Amino acid sequence: MYYIVGAMMNRGPSMTEPIVIEHLTKDFSGFKAIDDLNITVKKRSFMGFLGPNGAGKTTTIKILTHLLYATSGSAYLNGIDVTKDPKHALFDVGAVVETPEFYPYLTPVETLAYMGELVGLSDEDIRRRTKEVLETVKMTEWADKRIGKFSKGMKQRIAIAQAILNEPLIVVLDEPTTGLDPRGQFEVREILTELKKEGYTVFMSSHMLNEVQDVCDEVALINHGKLLQVGKVADLVKSNDFRRLEIKIKQNVDADVLKKVASLSGVSELEAVGPSVFVLSIHGGEDAQIALLLQLISLDLKVVSFKESGVALENLYMSLIQESR
Amino acid sequence: MTETINVEEKRSMGVLPSDIRQIAVVFKYDVLKYLRSRRLLGIVAIEALVLLLITALPPLLGNSYPSNSDDFMTRYASFTNLLIVIGATLFAGDAIVSEFQGRTGYLLFPKPVKRSVLLAGKFIASAAAMFLVVLVYYGVALLLDVGITGGFSTLGTESLLLALLYSVAALSIGYLVSAVMKGSTGSLILTFALFLFIFNILDTVLSAGGVKPWFMVSFASGTISDITVSPYPVDVIRSGVGIRGALMSNTYVPDVGISIAVMVVYAVIAMVLCYWFFNRREMSA
Numbered sequence: 001m002y003y004i005v006g007a008m009m010n011r012g013p014s015m016t017e018p019i020v021i022e023h024l025t026k027d028f029s030g031f032k033a034i035d036d037l038n039i040t041v042k043k044r045s046f047m048g049f050l051g052p053n054g055a056g057k058t059t060t061i062k063i064l065t066h067l068l069y070a071t072s073g074s075a076y077l078n079g080i081d082v083t084k085d086p087k088h089a090l091f092d093v094g095a096v097v098e099t100p101e102f103y104p105y106l107t108p109v110e111t112l113a114y115m116g117e118l119v120g121l122s123d124e125d126i127r128r129r130t131k132e133v134l135e136t137v138k139m140t141e142w143a144d145k146r147i148g149k150f151s152k153g154m155k156q157r158i159a160i161a162q163a164i165l166n167e168p169l170i171v172v173l174d175e176p177t178t179g180l181d182p183r184g185q186f187e188v189r190e191i192l193t194e195l196k197k198e199g200y201t202v203f204m205s206s207h208m209l210n211e212v213q214d215v216c217d218e219v220a221l222i223n224h225g226k227l228l229q230v231g232k233v234a235d236l237v238k239s240n241d242f243r244r245l246e247i248k249i250k251q252n253v254d255a256d257v258l259k260k261v262a263s264l265s266g267v268s269e270l271e272a273v274g275p276s277v278f279v280l281s282i283h284g285g286e287d288a289q290i291a292l293l294l295q296l297i298s299l300d301l302k303v304v305s306f307k308e309s310g311v312a313l314e315n316l317y318m319s320l321i322q323e324s325r
Numbered sequence: 326m327t328e329t330i331n332v333e334e335k336r337s338m339g340v341l342p343s344d345i346r347q348i349a350v351v352f353k354y355d356v357l358k359y360l361r362s363r364r365l366l367g368i369v370a371i372e373a374l375v376l377l378l379i380t381a382l383p384p385l386l387g388n389s390y391p392s393n394s395d396d397f398m399t400r401y402a403s404f405t406n407l408l409i410v411i412g413a414t415l416f417a418g419d420a421i422v423s424e425f426q427g428r429t430g431y432l433l434f435p436k437p438v439k440r441s442v443l444l445a446g447k448f449i450a451s452a453a454a455m456f457l458v459v460l461v462y463y464g465v466a467l468l469l470d471v472g473i474t475g476g477f478s479t480l481g482t483e484s485l486l487l488a489l490l491y492s493v494a495a496l497s498i499g500y501l502v503s504a505v506m507k508g509s510t511g512s513l514i515l516t517f518a519l520f521l522f523i524f525n526i527l528d529t530v531l532s533a534g535g536v537k538p539w540f541m542v543s544f545a546s547g548t549i550s551d552i553t554v555s556p557y558p559v560d561v562i563r564s565g566v567g568i569r570g571a572l573m574s575n576t577y578v579p580d581v582g583i584s585i586a587v588m589v590v591y592a593v594i595a596m597v598l599c600y601w602f603f604n605r606r607e608m609s610a
Contacts, residue, residue, distance in 0.1 A: 028609075065435035067608035090437040091341045097608075100431035105361040106354070111432075117350040118436050120339035129338070162432065166338045172435075 018170045018201040024073035033059040035225040046196050048212035048219040049205040056225035057205040061174045065095045094163030095172040104148030115162045133161040153184035173204040213313040228320045242319035246309035248277045250302035344442050351446025359454045364415040394476030401466035402484045402550040410520040416451040417499025418516035419509035440604045455492045480553045491546045494588040497595035504602040537577045542591040545584035
């Protein structure tokens with residue numbers, strides 16, 4: 001099948017990956033929110049985009065979705081530079097940025113029809129896909145109610161529905177579970193898993209590290225607008241030798257105990273988190289953990305439990321963010 | 326330039342619509358907004374009240390209707406400006422800013438639609454709503470004219486055409502205000518105040534200073550009612566000597582041809598500036 005597109009002069013040189021960000025910079029009156037950012041998202045991969053508040057995640061996503069203009073650099077979506085030809089670049093893209101508001105006088109069915117007509121779906125396709133996507137986001141029973149009084153969670157689900165209405169090649173999501181209650185977060189996470197199964201290329205910023213670790217194949221970490229690391233989640237976690245450990249002992253964790261533990265080699269960020277529990281950080285893999293455990297026992301500490309604290313990706317995240325400060 | 330692209334692996338459905346097709350889509354849903362909002366209902370209610378008062382008050386006060394069909398229309402035409410100002414405020418005053426402040430831009434702007442297309446679709450919808458209001462107003466007035474005086478006012482029809490042109494100019498200015506302002510309320514208030522106070526104050530001050538404000542769109546809108554007066558009125562400049570020195574009392578009348586040009590220029594410049602502001606505006610918050 002061939003498709004004729006006019007004004008395609010902004011295609012990148014042999015771009016085969018759905019999202020290619022090249023030397024992207026955004027300067028807000030002297031403050032560089034993004035600084036020479038380079039990221040490539042592979043076809044059918046689910047990339048998590050991580051970073052602390054103010055790192056530049058939302059700014060990047062807003063440039064990708066034509067909500068902000070880049071100061072310099074390019075952002076190719078399916079080979080078309082969105083900074084130069086947003087209409088064609090965004091044709092095959094669905095996006096949920098922040099929590100969008102909807103036109104309160106429209107129902108979900110009418111909203112989806114509006115969005116579908118804008119992207120060129122036929123009436124028949126709109127009817128069929130509306131039914132499907134409302135089922136996917138579990139909003140079928142609200143299909144004909146005005147959106148005006150919907151909760152934030154319901155609006156977020158409608159936002160995801162409109163993003164996948166025309167089955168775009170790329171889905172861009174900006175913290176899709178932020179602000180939702182635990183049930184809402186669970187439901188959105190289920191939808192994300194579904195998107196992954198269906199083979200969408202997804203680029204998603206998130207604060208929820210466990211969510212990223214569960215859903216994403218790849219992850220890009222940024223801070224101060226600069227890329228810190230990018231790669232497969234499994235590889236990054238494996239390469240990270242920074243471990244946060246939680247240790248429970250039979251004795252009380254007093255100043256004397258903390259002083260002894262702090263003197264052990266490789267131990268940092270030691271703190272008591274309960275009457276008999278303390279956490280610490282070490283560098284190294286399993287061997288370092290075994291060595292630490294033996295040292296604790298040699299200090300006459302009666303170790304009840306000894307385990308990694310937090311998810312592995314969180315450890316990596318904390319270590320990289322710390323280094324980039 | 327066109328280029329053939331192999332999209333075998335594309336999953337997306339549909340074909341990217343033309344700008345014209347997308348303008349029609351935006352127009353359709355903005356018209357739906359007006360039909361479902363209280364704004365159109367509100368202005369229709371005001372319109373009905375104005376028509377009722379102008380028609381019912383003269384006999385209630387013991388006055389008879391003018392026998393001349395053009396004179397009959399003058400009363401109705403003199404309220405058209407106010408109706409258009411209210412319409413411009415309601416249909417244009419927050420048309421652009423609401424997409425930013427109301428965060429609906431997060432839904433609309435990431436779609437493959439040019440800002441110029443969104444602007445065109447919205448503006449045409451606003452103009453359609455405004456035209457509906459103006460046409461209903463003149464339609465009822467002209468029917469009453471035929472029914473009561475037995476004549477049809479050609480000048481009333483010319484007044485209608487000028488009213489439609491002024492509607493476009495007023496909407497363009499409203500759109501410009503809404504593209505510049507940060508909040509919907511401020512934008513609505515400024516649009517209303519601009520036409521009702523600021524422009525009128527400028528007209529008055531300029532006239533008092535002996536300067537004919539032919540270049541003011543509000544002054545040009547005076548043609549809407551003036552044109553129903555036959556013969557067309559002329560400028561009246563009176564001067565004399567009072568206790569505090571020389572006095573000047575000027576009554577300027579807008580020239581129809583110049584006023585049409587002024588309204589067109591305001592409409593075009595305001596729309597170009599509106600597009601410029603809208604296109605460069607970012608969803609930064």
